[in-house]
Amino acid sequence: MDNFQALMLALIQGLTEFLPISSSAHLILPSQVLGWPDQGLAFDVAVHLGTLLAVLVYYRRDVWAMTRGAGQGLxxxxxxxxxRLGLLVVLATIPAVAAGFLLKDLIENELRSAAVIATTTVVFGVALWLADIWGxxxxxxxxxxxxSALLIGVAQAVALIPGTSRSGITITxxxxxxxxxxxxxxFSFLLSIPVILGAGLLKTKDLLESRVPVDWMHMALGVVVSAxxxxxxxxxxLRLLDRIGMLPFMLYRLLLGAVLFLWFV
Known part of the structure; x- marks a missing residue:
């Protein structure tokens, strides 16, 4: 992976982690269409750290309030x-953690195909729009x-299927x-904090066990650009959300799904 590829992949991760458009649907394109190499565990750790830093900084007041509230509560x-809000975030995280441990092999071996990603990109894009207009x-x-927290947490667990979009389905x-x-x-973005942290820690553990040489420049680039x-x-x-609603994201997901179907399926 060269510097340009690292830059573009960090941009893609930073853009798609929180928009309801599915990061996995976008990350399949550079590798499959352009033949780019897998970004590797070290870079995965870097971009997870970058996106975690971004949401922590943006919601620093909420994070501090929940931390302070926990201390006061004790x-x-x-x-x-x-x-209470902190406890609801923890509660809503449990379904995704449980599903991740129970269904890890199924997800990794059976649900990472282009057909699955294309299908979920379209189906959950339409679901997002319908929830927006009917809610x-x-x-x-x-x-x-x-x-409500548990239901949103169950929805987050469904996002383990590639192409679903974690932010998209929890907002839906x-x-x-x-x-x-x-x-x-x-709430979707607050809910992302323990999920991103947990995924980053697991990837860090895998990285340490693999003993693969680390390209520190690419890692630094991944952290900064994704953050x-x-x-x-x-x-x-968030500034544009009330003005534009979810229709543009639904249309974009339909277009992206069509591209994935035409190209890969």
């Missing part, structure tokens, strides 16, 4: 609103309950449950 022995869009994150679930667009995106790109993506996505 001292006062009561559940305050910030602690009540009246609830805020402060109205999130245990049942939240919109279908009546949450406002910005609140749906906010800056992901932060700007979150910023502009």
């Amino acid at each position: 001292v006062e022995r009561r559940v305050n609103p910030d602690l 009540a869009r009246r609830r805020g994150v402060d109205q999130l309950g245990v049942g 679930a939240a919109l279908a449950l009546g949450f406002r667009r910005e609140d749906a995106a906010r 800056v790109t992901a932060y700007l993506t979150i910023l502009f996505f």
Whole structure:
């Protein structure tokens, strides 16, 4: 992998991690169409770290509030609103963790084909749009309950199927449950923190065990470019969300799915 390829892959990861358009559907294109080599474990760790830094910086107030709320809750022995939100994030993470351990072999061996990615890109793109136009869009994150958090968590577990889009399906679930667009995106992005952290730690463990030589320049490039790109993506996505809705992302996913079907299937 040369410097240009590393730059482009970090840009793709930063752009697609938080937009509801599926990172796996985009990352298949450089390798399959252009014949680019696999980016490798070290670079995977780098871009995961970059996107994690981006969401932590953007939602630093929420993260600090949940951390402080947890401390206050332990001292006062009561559940305050910030602690409650943190607990709901943890609760909604459990289904994806359980599904990842139970279905790891099935996902890696049976569900990584171009046909699956193309199909999920289209199907869940339409689902996103339908949830947007049919959802009540009246609830805020402060109205999130245990049942809603679990349902969004189950939706996140479905995102283990390549092409689904983690942010896309969690926002879809939240919109279908009546949450406002910005609140749906906010909870989805907060929910990404433990997921990205966990995936990064697993990849770091695999990297240490593999003893593969590390290209530190490419790693640094991956961290910086993916972090800056992901932060700007979150910023502009949230600013434009109420104006544009989900229709542009649905149309884009239909186009991308059509390209994948024509090219690979």
